[in-house]
Amino acid sequence: MADAATDERMRDMIRVVLRVHRFTPRAERERARSSSPFARTAPSPFGAPTRRRAPRGKRWTQDYALTVPPTTTLLDCLLSVKRRSDPTLAFRYACGHGMCGSDAATVNGAPTLLCTTTVGQAAGQATGQTIGQTSRSAATAPGSASAADHGGTDHGGTDDEGFRRTGSADHPHQQREPRPDTSPSPQGLAQDAGNQSPAIVEIGPLAGFAVQRDLIVDIDPMIEQITRLKPYLQADGRLATTHDGKVDMIEYLQRPEQLAKYELLSDCIACGLCEASCPVFSGGDAFIGPAALIAASRFINDSRDHAGDARLDAIDTADGIAACQSVKACSRPCPRGINVGEEMWQLTTRVGERSERRRDNDE
Structure with a gap:
């Protein structure tokens, strides 16, 4: 009975290789001394804003082989790797439930949250089919990405530390209660996962952001x-009062329909997925980005806020809403369900209509 239970449990496991794009920054060299006439001691005389210089360092890809249930999240897999085999692997995370946005990364070419993307889901993207339960959280809908099928080479072998370095990038599989796949499959598993090449899941940093480490x-x-x-x-500060002038309440009241205009926008967790998927922002063009515009739209649509015109002025710039090309790629990966692309279009329309009214008034 015990062997049967073990076989059944192992049949639910899948073999996966996490192919992580890693980066180790190079130590900054000491710059020229201030006494040198060639040392840069002052900002550019042209006053142009300077972009942050991308750090230099060593870049490589590294494989981690695991055998886990398909419902395991990618964050759980990386935590297992870090705790059991490679403590040098660096990534950011906090709540682990898709509420903070700290663990945003690129999986198989698409921006998503590691804590809400399961191994089965990521492996399904890599192989073109659904593997096991594909979602741990119904509230999360990570963006999909196309990935080429793996060529059939077995990447399951690892060294004694449970990982090995590689210089290429493909696509295959992933899993849960992660443990390095260094031992033979138990009896009864050979027919299942043992005879198949593991799926490769590529994990990299968010596009459009300077990489600090891994x-x-x-x-x-x-x-x-x-x-x-x-x-x-930014409210007007006036509170409701009674007929004799006393403060009646210390709240700014709203009707349900007024709340509905911005309620979903207030759920933004500033994870950066919309920015990474935006071809304008991630392409390096001067653009304030959809995350900032969503933050502005949240208050522009709030009936209690009295700085609407100032907020519209702030985004009506060359690097503001005018830089948005309405590709709407930013809508797909939002983990909070915000239709970012539609909101960008609404802001574009609102700014355009306001400009037309101003021109008509000037005439």
């Missing part, structure tokens, strides 16, 4: 852009 990227520019648009309520 899967960790610098999100400071995105946060600075959001902060630039003042993402907080």
Whole structure:
């Protein structure tokens, strides 16, 4: 009975290779001394904003072979690798439930959250078929990505540490209660996963962001852009009073239909998935980015906010909503279900109509 139970449990496991794109920054060299006439001691006289310089360092891909249930999340897999075989692997995470957006990464070419993407789902993207239960959270809908089938070479072999380095990038499989796949399959598994090449799941850092180490990227520019648009309520400060002038309540009341205009927008967790999927932002063009514009739209649509015109002025710039090309690729990966592309279009329409009204008034 025990052997039968073990065989049944192992039949539910899948073999997968996580192919992680890694990066180790090079130590910064000491710059020229300030006494040198060639040392740069002042900003550019042209006053142009300078882009953050991408750090230099060593880049490579590394394979980690695992055998896990298909419902295992990619975050669980990486945590297992870090704890059991390779403590040098670096990635960012916090809540583990898709609520904070800390573990955003690129999986099989598509931006998604590691904590809500399962091995079965990622392996299905790589092989073109669904493997096991594909979603751990119904609230999450990571973007899909096309990936070429693996050529059939067996990547399951590993060294004593449970991983090995590689210089190429393909696509196959992934899993849960991760453990390095260094031992032969138990009896009864040979027919199942043992005779198949493992699926390769490629994991890399978010596109459009400077890589700091492995899967960790610098999100400071995105946060600075959001902060630039003042993402907080700016009400008029007047409170409801009674007929004799006393404060009646200390709340700003809203009707349900007013709340509905921005309620979903307030769920944005600034994960950066929309920015990574945006061809304008990730392509390096001057663009404030959809995350910041969503933050602005949340308050532009709030009936309690009295800074609507100032907010529209702030985004009506060359690197603001005008830089959006309405590709709507930003809508697909949003883990909170926000239709980012549609919201960008609404902002574009609103800014355009306001400009037309101003021209008519000037005439």
